[in-house]
Amino acid sequence: MDANETFDAVVVGGGPAGATAAHELAQAGRRVLLLDRAGRIKPCGGAIPPRLIRDFAIPDELLVAKARSARMVSPSDARVDIPIDNGFVGMVDREVFDEWLRRRAAAAGAVRVTGTFERLDRDADGTAVVRFRQRVGAKDETVPAFVRTRAVIGADGAKSAVARQALPDVAEKTKYVSAYHEIVRKPDVPPAGYDGSRCDVVYRGSLSPDFYGWVFPHGETLSIGTGSAEKGFSLRGAVAALRADAGLAGAETLRREGAPIPLKPLPRWDNGRDVVLAGDAAGVVAPASGEGIYYAMYGGQLAAQAVDQMLATGDARALAQARKRFMKAHGRVFWVLGIMQHFWYSSDKRRERFVSICKDKDVQTLTFDAYMNKQLVRKKPMAHVRIFFKDMAHLLGLARV
Structure with missing residues (x-):
């Protein structure tokens, strides 16, 4: 890498969140570097809802x-x-899917580098310096490298090294x-x-x-x-x-x-200066379902938009908009799912009742409507009322399993 080059943004991590953030910034005309380590695949069922396919233009062949x-x-x-x-x-097969996302980011103009993030430093003028080990050749040899950047997006997964350095007060408390x-x-x-x-x-x-x-x-x-x-x-x-x-x-x-998979969104995603988190690094895995791909990509998109606004205005407060917008859109769903997991997954007796509840057509319809479209359905108030009374019957042991 050219040590004299300054990027608008460096995205650390090339999973769905990082690749999406890099693609978004490159499309906005920003000079962005996407740093991803080789051979990184996480355990994942690979399910993606229609909302993701539609919003992020995923081709059918994937x-x-x-x-x-x-x-x-x-x-x-x-x-x-x-x-x-x-x-x-x-x-989707995550090995193929993630690589396609990275290639799309590169096609939009992002500079791809294979390497491992080491640390975040500062130049004398306060500009962020991202230091990493860059892979060279075909034998997994690495050399030290660094680049200067105006912003960093930490999308390097759970137990994010970027988060531990830039936001240690919140990262170290995450479960x-x-x-x-x-x-x-x-x-x-x-x-x-x-x-x-x-x-x-x-x-x-x-x-x-x-x-x-x-x-x-x-x-x-x-x-x-x-x-x-x-x-x-x-x-x-x-x-x-x-x-x-x-x-x-x-x-x-x-x-x-x-x-490792994070249990809930971190209370803060940015350092108030030039770093913002996305994906598992920000804790956006849905409780109860464990779904993460859609939320990672949406969070990556929001992180990129926040960085773009910060670069345009010079106001670092724009970075906080990523979490604020995410929680406004999905915070209630995460809260409901968290309560559901805590209660219904706590014993086999409750699991038995939970599966029994899933026989109900109202539950099935509203659950899949929410999953497929990523929003709570309010158009069927009577269905919600019926579900409430059925849930109470199960909670009180009055319903047959």
Whole structure:
């Protein structure tokens, strides 16, 4: 890198949040560097809703499968199939999907560099200096490098190094869960009952004491995983049990991936000067569902817009708009999902009742409307009233499971 060059922005991390932020800034005519380390893939079911596909112009060829139903499985193995009426949820392979996003950012003008972020320094005049190890050649050799920049977007995942340096007071207090999945090849002869257009979500304390297990189809492969905040819980053992239950114990394992996942959005995303966070670094993973791709990309877009406004006006207060706008749009949903996870995922008895609630057509309709379009549905007030009384019946033990 040319040490004398000053970028408008450096985006650290090339996942959905970082790649989207770099693309947004490059399209706005900003000089942006996208720094991403090689071989980074996080455990993820790979589900993307229609809102994401529409808002971020995702081409159909990136969808390795289209889920048209979800199956909720209770601890007693009661099964509730929920059709996705008049639509589908896209399934992507994160290895391919993330790289496509990075290439799109580069095509828009972002400078791509493969390397590992080391630290954030300051020049004598206060300008940010991003220091990193840049990969050179084909043997993973690295050399020290640095660039000057007017702004930094930290999109380097949970336990973000950028956050720990630029916002240590909030980053060090953040709590995480551990997620783990295995990508397996679909057998030539799929197990009985297999449906490549259905996502299975399994609620059972033995698979996760505080989350769920999943079996998501990816065309010729599947993602099978779980997560938990409980220390000492065997995620690999749980996934092995889930594979056995799904008839996929003997399927060829292609990848094993694990990573920390943040529990909730950080209380602050910027340093009030020239750094703002996005994606997992900002804590935007939805409670209860664990969904993160849409929220990461939306957060990356907002971070880029905030940086662009800061660069245009010279007012660092613009950086705070990223979190403010995100929480205005999705804060209530995160709050509701957090309460739901805390209550319904706390025991197998409650998980059993939760799956039973999912039989209700009002619940199914409103849940998928909210998921597919990323907004709470207010057009059906009587449905909300009916759900309230049904929930109360379950909470008080008056409803049959």
